Amino acid sequence: MGVTRRDVLIGAGGLASALVFGAPVAVGEVQAASEQPAGRKLKVIVAGGHPGDPEYGCGGTVARFTSLGHEVVLLYLNDGAWPPTSAAIRIAEAKKACELLKARPAYAGQVNGHAVVDNGHYEEYAKIIEAEKPDLVFTQWPIDNHRDHRAITMLTYDAWRQLQKRFSLYYYEVSDGEDTLQFSPTHYVDISETESSKRAACYAHASQTPDRYYALQDQVAAFRGVEGGYKRAEAFVLQLQSPHDPLQVLGRP
Numbered sequence: 001m002g003v004t005r006r007d008v009l010i011g012a013g014g015l016a017s018a019l020v021f022g023a024p025v026a027v028g029e030v031q032a033a034s035e036q037p038a039g040r041k042l043k044v045i046v047a048g049g050h051p052g053d054p055e056y057g058c059g060g061t062v063a064r065f066t067s068l069g070h071e072v073v074l075l076y077l078n079d080g081a082w083p084p085t086s087a088a089i090r091i092a093e094a095k096k097a098c099e100l101l102k103a104r105p106a107y108a109g110q111v112n113g114h115a116v117v118d119n120g121h122y123e124e125y126a127k128i129i130e131a132e133k134p135d136l137v138f139t140q141w142p143i144d145n146h147r148d149h150r151a152i153t154m155l156t157y158d159a160w161r162q163l164q165k166r167f168s169l170y171y172y173e174v175s176d177g178e179d180t181l182q183f184s185p186t187h188y189v190d191i192s193e194t195e196s197s198k199r200a201a202c203y204a205h206a207s208q209t210p211d212r213y214y215a216l217q218d219q220v221a222a223f224r225g226v227e228g229g230y231k232r233a234e235a236f237v238l239q240l241q242s243p244h245d246p247l248q249v250l251g252r253p
């Protein structure tokens with residue numbers, strides 16, 4: 001028996017595999033995806049339907065990442081403008097919130113309350129994600145009462161698939177009962193020390209009745225803290241088939 005196709009693939013390693021199977025990624029990227037990113041600077045995206053969603057759902061976790069020197073982008077589907085509140089006011093609020101968390105704001109260019117999920121927007125959104133080269137992306141939970149929240153999650157999940165699942169994907173919760181429903185976490189992050197930064201970032205969205213919404217979100221953080229064994233926690237669901245579990249850099253799951 002001569003040399004089989006299988007022998008050739010095994011003998012030549014990843015390079016041959018990438019070429020033979022026609023994977024549309026460079027060999028370097030294949031190797032990077034198989035390498036646990038612990039120990040180097042991570043690129044994190046937190047996607048949300050509106051300015052404020054990433055801060056409410058992940059603000060304490062974002063502060064922990066940035067305090068360790070990791071880079072975090074808060075990617076908003078739209079600018080949050082809604083009469084009588086202008087886009088300028090909402091963008092200024094988001095800028096302040098990001099400064100408090102040492103993160104950077106970015107926008108996906110859609111219109112508040114009018115999210116579009118179609119082939120063109122799937123492609124356009126995936127390009128935004130690809131350009132940032134994230135190691136991990138957080139997005140909202142797909143069962144959510146707000147259409148814009150469901151939209152950002154469909155767009156993010158599709159980008160994850162288009163980009164060959166090369167980054168780890170997590171889901172977060174906001175305003176459970178009013179927005180997120182049926183969320184069963186797989187991961188808990190201790191935010192006891194960063195809750196004050198999170199609170200300040202949420203209150204930077206002063207036009208969005210933070211007294212009401214932060215009180216609700218803080219109840220969620222206290223409850224997740226009880227579950228996770230912390231004073232305050234943010235909770236997440238890791239998407240199956242993610243390449244790594246980089247939340248481990250913040251401690252136990």
Ligand SMILES: [Zn+2]
Pocket residue numbers: 049050053146148149
């Ligand atoms: Zn929202």
